[in-house]
Amino acid sequence: MPIVKAGDIEIHYERAGEGPRLLFISGTGGDLRNKPNVMDGPLPKHFDTLAYDQRGLGQTVKPDEPYSMAQYAEDAVNLMNAIGWQSAMVIGVSFGGMVAQELAITHPHAVEAMVLACTSPGGEGGASYPLHELQEMTREERARHMIPISDRRHDEAWAKANPDTYEQLVAMAAADPFADEPGHAMGQRRQLEARAQHDTWDRLSDIRSPTLICAGRYDGIARPETQEKMVSRIPHAELKFYEGGHLFMLQDKQAFPDMISFLTGGVI
Template identity: 65%
Template sequence: MPRIAANGIEIWFERAGAGPPLLFISGTGGDLRNKPNVFDGPLPKAFEVLAYDQRGLGRTEKPDIPYAMAVYADDAAALMATQGWDEALVIGVSFGGMVAQELALRHPGRVRKLVLACTSPGGAGGASFPFHEIEHLKGEARARRLIPISDVRRDEAWAKAHPEEYARFVELGSADPFADEPGHAMGAHRQLVARAAHDAWERLPQIACPVLIAAGRHDGIALPATQERMASRIPGARLQFFEGGHLFMIQDRTAVPAMAAFLLS
């Protein structure tokens, strides 16, 4: 699908599937050109899925101006409006979960039900791992730094015991096929700056829609203790842990079906 004007920028989006409308908000560095993505999983079989590249990323416009979490949320709301969606079910993953918190707070009428996956509220509730502090790491150095953080079970001893699997994770984590595109580094940097400033903690009690907090038991990026604090802060929120780390949605095959069941209930 082509880009569409929303909230002052051109946003690249894709829409597929059948069922209730579901807005999927991706994480740090999300780019729909990277496969597999949400459209390759089970969600389009149960929902009409709308996903997009966030500002500064992928094929969406990359204005060289400061970004803020509130602006990301307004982007999402504006994109929904272009599709004629007054409201939708929402899944926000990692950074996308931070955007989804802001969306539910700034545009409460647009969010029918909300899944916050492997994310954090910021502030006194706790932040996710500070990616902005390792922004200087590229390629293999970045991958090696993140492997034991993404899943705390994959420590140095695990790497020595599983050399082939570790090498594969390094190869996958090092890939950045669009690194040389104009604006790529700038847009990624501006996302990290906005991410570092995320703080919805004091406002979380204002979220009025049903919420599922989905998390990985072994996540070193969005810590389990942070998920528990976030669940205690959002009225009526349900917390469910899955077997895996930050990528539990891939690691635990029960995760996405459980999220879908919550949204459809």
């Protein structure tokens, strides 16, 4: 279990593959113990891939204090420095895309190229769905609330027409095998509190790395209109939509090849 001191915390990470350096920043509640994860997908076949549990999550330290988006960006660059990377390509997914924005703005030298997937800039550009407002719900209640938002095709009529699939989605979304661990609920809450404060809108023009924005056509968390605003603000950015919702990377088989092609300059 690789753990490294990165700034003021110890971070759990995994590293696999060969090729160009790639930092993968995961979404809300990300925990590398949940399998399969990004290290089981196509990225390590093309990149020297580094993924990690963010502060408050998984096997990384969970300080019981307020977290900030700036801290999450510092954690990312501190981890890179700790393993000897001065720069890397970056894929940030959902919450991880928010962290990637902060990283690219505050440490432009560290980001060679970037993919922002199903994420939002906040502020006047539009925020992702306010998950922090759902913390009083049980996990099952949150799952049932979020399924038709995560993919707007999965409305009440769809759920009635596909009851078995719907209940499978609820069970998967509600599952949390580490829920009883000390600090687990606190760390997740701290992350959502930081997420609620995310706002890079007025600074997006400071991003200098080539950027691909990827999004699901039916995503009600990071909405399509927000993606259009974001691509208009980031220099050297392009936008691609995929057939899916917030989980379009699992729903549309073209998503990962497009990301890989973008980051490798078309060499797959």
